[in-house]
Amino acid sequence: MADQLLDRYDAAIIGGGAAGLNGALMLARARRSVVVFDAGEPRNAPADGVHGLLGREGMPPADLLTRGRAEVQQYGGAVVTASVSNVARNQDDFVVELLDGRSVRASRVLVTTGLIDELPDVPGLRERWGRDVIHCPYCHGWEVRDQAIGILATGPMSMHQALLFRQLSDDVTFFLNGTKLPDDQAEQLAARGIATVPENVSGLEIIDDTLTGVRIEEGTVIKRQVVVVATRMVARAGFLDSLGLRPQEHPSGVGEYIPADATGRTEVPGVWVAGNVTDLAAQVGAAAAAGAAAAAQINADLVYSETEQAVAEYRNR
Known part of the structure; x- marks a missing residue:
């Protein structure tokens, strides 16, 4: 140049x-x-x-x-x-x-x-950003269709993301990360078959450079192939x-x-x-x-x- x-x-x-x-x-x-x-x-x-x-x-x-x-x-x-x-x-x-x-x-x-x-301070998010930690259904959605998708609640766009990514996969889990949803939003998730996990997220589970799940504070790992986060x-x-x-x-x-x-x-x-x-x-x-x-x-x-x-x-x- x-x-x-x-x-x-x-x-x-x-x-x-x-x-x-x-x-x-x-x-x-x-x-x-x-x-x-x-x-x-x-x-x-x-x-x-x-x-x-x-x-x-x-x-x-x-x-x-x-x-x-x-x-x-x-x-x-x-x-x-x-x-x-x-x-x-x-x-x-x-x-x-x-x-x-x-x-x-x-x-x-x-x-x-x-x-x-600016990503939330959750171990693993920054390292996987743009790979299997994504944010936009139009930029990345087709590539992760039909996979096990996790939505991490981080702000006002997270609910919107959950509904959009549900169009791309039947297997979507919403990690509330300690937040509480209004009743109407909880009803929307239930109606669309989106599971919710109320506990705080402690990090991502990564094995052999592959995202395998989301770890919650009690130590349980919920298997996911993709994590969606609103920055x-x-x-x-x-x-x-x-x-x-x-x-x-x-x-x-x-x-x-x-x-x-x-x-x-x-x-x-x-x-x-x-x-x-x-x-x-x-x-x-x-x-x-x-x-x-x-x-x-x-x-x-x-x-x-x-x-x-x-x-x-x-x-x-």
Whole structure:
């Protein structure tokens, strides 16, 4: 990947996943100077393949990104392996500072850094994450169909997960992990044939690098092949603090996000967001589409700004 930087770009994109690369592709094809800063820490790195993306079903995540980078570079966009430490306003531009000490100016900024999944403190979850510890029925459901699935109660999305994964398997157990369900939810589980385990979970049972079950505090192991967990999802956006743009608690209670309007425009003029940093539930296809839509808005914003300047100069002739 290219690592030579210009002093200034029309747009700097922070985050090199599907949203960022698709945004960069749109801007580069609009003949904008654009740079993508990619820290190389994609959320879906543990997954075997990308699912639910038309034309790219099952493609390994790394292959999708490699192809996307090449497409951006084909149109003159730059993709740089680097982490951003800070974004600050400098008169009419922004200064994007990198951890390695370099910096660039940009007229507009698109943030597509995604999120961090915070897992409950249950032994074994982190080690199996993205393998047989999963979270999304649309990303992983087909691959675990008809298996023995355990749902670990961790937050407001857990009940939703239980009902969705029941569509994929007749053998679903809901581990309440010490929580108490409202009567209507308990009735829903019973009606769907989903077993419940009230005790606290002490860890996962793993034998020969294979998940074999869920261990509850009394020591009993309940055999499961897959464990579903709802993580707390937190936007990666600490570098925006200087702009006063900070993650906020999502109304659903599932984590923290950067609020924006339907176009991705934030409350800070000149800064857009797309993908999981603002839409915590977005899959790869939705994130890519949001990146493209935000890029179109950025290009239009630049066009109108440039036109306004041209009119002022025209009048002064």
